[in-house]
Amino acid sequence: MPSTPVPPRSEIKPEHTWNAASVFASDAAWEAELKSVLAKLSELDKYRGHLSGGAATLAGARVLIDELILRAGKVYVYANMAHQVDTTNQAASKMYSRALGLFGQVAAAAAFFDPELLAIGQAKLQQWLRDEPRLADMGHYVDDLFRRHAHVRSAEVEELLGLLTDPFQSVMTTAGVLTDADFKFRPAKASDGRETPVTQGNIDELLAETDREARRTAWESYNDAYLAFKNTLANNLATSVKQNVFNMRARRHRSTLEAALFANNIPVDVFHNLIRTYRANLPTWHRYWRIRRKALGLETLHPYDIWAPLTADKPRIPYKQSVDWICDGLAPLGKDYVRVVRKACLEDRWVDVYPNQGKAGGAFSSGRPGTPPFILMSYDDTIFSLSTLAHELGHSMHSYLTWQTQPILYGEYSMFVAEVASNFHQAMVRAHLLKQQADPAFQISLIEEAIANFHRYFFVMPTLARFELETHARMERGEGLTADDMNALMADLFAEAYGGEVHVDRERVGITWATFGHLYVDYYVFQYATGISGAHALAHRLLSGVPDAAMDYLNFLKAGGSLYPLEALKLAGVDLTTPHAVEAAFNVLSGMVDKLEALLGR
Helix, strand or coil: CCCCCCCCHHHCCHHHCCCHHHCCCCHHHHHHHHHHHHHHHHHHHHCCCCHHHCHHHHHHHHHHHHHHHHHHHHHHHHHHHHHHHCCCCHHHHHHHHHHHHHHHHHHHHCCCHHHHHHHHCHHHHHHHHHHCHHHHHHHHHHHHHHHCHHHCCCHHHHHHHHHCHHHHHHHHHHHHHHHHHHCCCCCEECCCCCEECCCCCCHHHHHCCCCHHHHHHHHHHHHHHHHHCHHHHHHHHHHHHHHHHHHHHHCCCCCHHHHHHHCCCCCHHHHHHHHHHHHHCHHHHHHHHHHHHHHHCCCCCCHHHCCCCCCCCCCCCCHHHHHHHHHHHCHHHCHHHHHHHHHHHHCCCCEECCCCCCCCCCCEEECCCCCCCEEECCCCCCHHHHHHHHHHHHHHHHHHHHHHHCCHHHCCCCHHHHHHHHHHHHHHHHHHHHHHCCCHHHHHHHHHHHHHHHHHHHHHHHHHHHHHHHHHHHHHCCCCCCHHHHHHHHHHHHHHHHCCCCCCCHHHHHHHHHHCHHHHCCCCCHHHHHHHHHHHHHHHHHHCCCCCHHHHHHHHHHHCCCCCHHHHHHHHCCCCCCCHHHHHHHHHHHHHHHHHHHHHCC
């Protein structure tokens, strides 16, 4: 059981922290840039109402808007990372809030752009794109704008919707501050009486303990903290759902699901195909729970047993070793790709590596064009941390190659494709390690990690997606949502998914929704499952020797937002408009369960 206390931020070595100076030399420089961007917003006034003046005028507006977005993005990244690495730092929290406000002001100031383009007309715009070199890359943007025409409102309404960006962000920010900075968890207590603090940064490590009492008390402590604030958290999430319903109606969509998927031109059938395929394949999970219960020698499997190690010989993998193995696994993508990954981890300080007091839980990749795609995580020398690092590097390399290739206009790829790149990295690294590490104990640990990842993406996330769909449907019908409503719904969905193979503590399982901040981004969670499906399909192409598979994948990463996500994935070699890739990914999971059963039976 971990005994080393989580250090304060001040004790983390600089080489293991994010490279803030690569964005701004100091907080003072950040402050000056924020004020400069605010002052420059007024320059948009000369374009507002005048885009119809000609291609040159439109190009001038586009260049200025791109500059403002680029500069505001850097302001945001600096403040966001400072806030996330120490959520107790009040100065950083204030900077983060101001950066969000700046983004809202930029969005509002530029809100005239799309309505005026629509007023100009598609035929004239297409001619301008041919005549003006500075507009030549706007073809997809213009086509997509007119596709969305029925849902774009007047300039005045668009300005108002832009101004809502900051206040609407507050519900997610509030949840994060409450759970990361203000929550106090009971210590976990091992069977020998030793106690360990429970934090957002070490909860995953505690749940992977060999000592069952340590796992149980950590899991109960973690969920009980959320239960203590269930009404506040429920009201907060219900407000987020109401915001989504408001946006749906403001944009004149028929449902929140349609509204969320429309932006990326994704048919709602993609969502429903996933849920249907997931429910049809639940027996694979039920078989795994039985194997796990038997291997652990338990009469009843509880949720806190899901991450218990199935071998006592857990590999210890220092950060540098992880970087080496990740680079080896990614070698099929070419020397240039691997060089960027290695340098990012060991020299350029893209990664804020280790846990510290006040650090946000989980892991993520965060950046904008003009900054490195930084990674926040809490590395703990386990195979799970190796996989997390590989995952986040997948996001970061996606961002890096997009920003290297695409203009600001297409610098943001959709959430739908984001989880493909991250899970692709994990699939490649696992395949490499399964070949290179023959030790059965290592292979068991590696397969445990893989199945734990599938559990998150192919079990928890589809269950959360079902919860999300139902809570939104209730709000669309004008029904209320209380904490007890949410907990009961969540417990029912997990009870169905566990199929009687895992004990359901209805209160603590029911609060699961509150432990996932992902639900504050509407209809995001299902994309984890489609993402892991696409990732394994693309890794299979590369590892099985399909000609040009590596180049296809790199072109997918470089496409950024210049293509609709389903088109970008087809470019790489996978079609997610059908359930085939999801079914194939379940076959991958089933094969892992088979291999695990064989290894445990030796």
